[in-house]
Amino acid sequence: MDQRKDLLAQWVTEQLQKSQRYSGNQTLGLEAVSGDASFRRYFRARVASDTFIAVDAPPETEDSAAFVAIAGNWRAAGIPVPEILATDLERGFMLLRDFGDVLYLDGLTAESADSLYRPALSTLIQIQRCQTIEGYRLPLYDGEALAREMSLCPDWFLTRLLGLELSDTERAMLEAVFELIVERAAQQPQVCVHRDYHSRNLMLPAAGGLGVLDFQGAVIGPVTYDLASLLRDCYISWSAPRERSWVEAYLELATRSGIMPATPYDEFKQSFDWMGLQRHIKCVGIFSRLYLRDDKPDYLQDIPRTFRYLKLVCAQYPEFAVFDQWLDTRVIPAMAGHPLLSPWQSVEVMV
Numbered sequence: 001m002d003q004r005k006d007l008l009a010q011w012v013t014e015q016l017q018k019s020q021r022y023s024g025n026q027t028l029g030l031e032a033v034s035g036d037a038s039f040r041r042y043f044r045a046r047v048a049s050d051t052f053i054a055v056d057a058p059p060e061t062e063d064s065a066a067f068v069a070i071a072g073n074w075r076a077a078g079i080p081v082p083e084i085l086a087t088d089l090e091r092g093f094m095l096l097r098d099f100g101d102v103l104y105l106d107g108l109t110a111e112s113a114d115s116l117y118r119p120a121l122s123t124l125i126q127i128q129r130c131q132t133i134e135g136y137r138l139p140l141y142d143g144e145a146l147a148r149e150m151s152l153c154p155d156w157f158l159t160r161l162l163g164l165e166l167s168d169t170e171r172a173m174l175e176a177v178f179e180l181i182v183e184r185a186a187q188q189p190q191v192c193v194h195r196d197y198h199s200r201n202l203m204l205p206a207a208g209g210l211g212v213l214d215f216q217g218a219v220i221g222p223v224t225y226d227l228a229s230l231l232r233d234c235y236i237s238w239s240a241p242r243e244r245s246w247v248e249a250y251l252e253l254a255t256r257s258g259i260m261p262a263t264p265y266d267e268f269k270q271s272f273d274w275m276g277l278q279r280h281i282k283c284v285g286i287f288s289r290l291y292l293r294d295d296k297p298d299y300l301q302d303i304p305r306t307f308r309y310l311k312l313v314c315a316q317y318p319e320f321a322v323f324d325q326w327l328d329t330r331v332i333p334a335m336a337g338h339p340l341l342s343p344w345q346s347v348e349v350m351v
Contacts, residue, residue, distance in 0.1 A: 004056055005030060005043070011093050012045050012054045015086040022047045030054055033101065044098065053082065055094040064089050067216035069136035074215065079126050080205075081212050099211035104202035105235055110350055113242065117230070119210055120202060121250045124226055127212075128191035128259050131220060141193055141221025143182040146278055150178045152285025157303075161288040162334040170326070177323045178281075184274045188222040189260055195219055197226040198233045223260060224268075228276035234283055234306045237349045247272060273313045277320075280309045297340070304344035307335070311344070 009030045016022035030043035033053065041056040057064045064087065071081045082096040108116060131138070139145075154174055158164045166174075194201075195217045203211035227250055231243050251268050254260035260268070283306045287299040314324035335341050 004058070005041075007091070008043065008054055008056050008093055009045075011088060011091070012052070012095055015095050016045070016047060016052070019085065021050065021052075044101075045095075051098040052085065053096040053098045055096060057092040057094065059090065059092040062092060063216060064092055064094060066136065066218075067094070069133055070130075070215055070218050073130055073133040073136075074127070074212075077126055077130055079123060079130070079212060080209055081215060099203040099205045099213070102204040102206075103200055104204060104210070105199035107204050108199060108236055108350070113238070113350070114245075116204075116210075117246050118249065120197075120230060121227075121246065121253060123210060123212065124194075124197060124230065124250070125253050125257050125259060127194055127197075127215075127218075127226070128223065128254075129257075130192045138192060139219045141195070141219035141225070143186055145219075146182050146185055146221075147178050149282040150181070150278060150285075152289060153281045155285065156288040156292065157284045158331065158334075160292055162331070162338060164330065164334055170330075173322060173326065177320065180319055181274050181278045181281075184271060185222040185225075185278065188224060188271050188275070190220050191223050191259060193219050193221040193225045194229075195221075195225070197229045199230075199235055222271075222275055223254070224272045224275040225279065228272055228279055232276045232280070232309050234280070234287075234302045237305055237308070237347060239349055239351045242351070270317075273316065276309060277313050280306045284310075300340050301342065304335075304342045305347045307344045308347045 009027050012030070013022065013026075013028045016028070022028065028045045028047070030045055033042040033044050039058055039061045043054040043056070045052045045054055055064075057067075068084060068087055068089070071084055074081045075083065082099060084094060084096055086095040087093070104116060104120070154166060154171065158166060194212070194215050196214050197212075201212065201214040203213060205211050227247070231238070231246055247269065248265060251260065251263065251265065255262055284303055287303050287306065290296040290299040311324070311327060314320040314327065332344075335344065
């Protein structure tokens with residue numbers, strides 16, 4: 001028995017009846033749409049030709065109040081987030097307008113990429129401007145938070161998934177790498193950060209444009225974080241020339257809008273690269289935890305791509321030479337011996 005789903009279905013039916021969107025007497029059925037890396041679940045309710053998204057966000061683990069506050073602020077700023085039709089924050093239920101089920105990831109091809117990434121970059125600038133939200137204070141994505149996230153890598157990826165026993169020297173080396181990354185992040189302009197701005201959280205609604213999802217974790221943090229999430233996506237990779245064209249386009253937009261001071265490309269690129277390191281170090285830990293703790297094995301297939309980004313960046317900067325060599329000698333052999341991890345060298349890259 002799925003008691004929460006039954007309660008959600010009853011609540012959704014009542015809300016649609018109150019708003020005169022549904023005149024029937026039967027409780028509407030809910031179709032599972034997806035889960036995600038949290039404990040939230042999403043369902044679709046159909047009424048004639050119209051559809052709605054019902055959200056089950058258990059209040060003991062999910063902050064729906066943050067979702068509601070951010071959604072209201074961002075919609076007022078013209079950012080295309082779902083319209084919230086009804087909420088029950090005490091039970092963790094929400095009813096949203098439906099963006100459909102076509103992800104950005106589904107629509108990205110070598111031919112479509114420019115036409116999809118350009119509006120995503122423009123929307124990112126809009127998000128970064130939303131640093132103040134009435135009635136809600138965005139948390140700070142500070143050095144402590146960034147370091148805590150990176151600690152997921154040694155805890156869940158290196159130790160628990162790969163079975164490595166890290167020496168005190170190895171742990172000290174990792175801490176030194178983390179400190180370098182945190183220091184660089186602190187030097188960047190601090191803006192509103194979506195924190196998961198990538199191709200599985202951007203939608204292609206049937207009506208056109210784009211839709212932005214999964215923003216309830218927004219924070220105030222480094223300006224390059226969401227750009228790294230988008231262009232160094234854990235679910236799709238692009239060639240260096242394509243990536244550079246989008247980084248340059250973003251830098252021009254950010255400078256013109258006042259988000260960034262005038263900054264040489266190479267300096268900005270280093271901040272972007274190092275911020276990507278933080279995200280990908282964190283993500284290999286999160287994907288490992290999702291498999292080991294939450295019984296979500298599909299995320300293991302995303303580790304090789306994420307690890308590939310680590311290798312590409314570390315090879316470019318002498319500050320990470322020791323870390324890079326250690327990845328070669330200790331981590332890659334352990335990955336090769338894991339029965340569920342594909343070779344990171346074989347990751348497909350779009351041109």
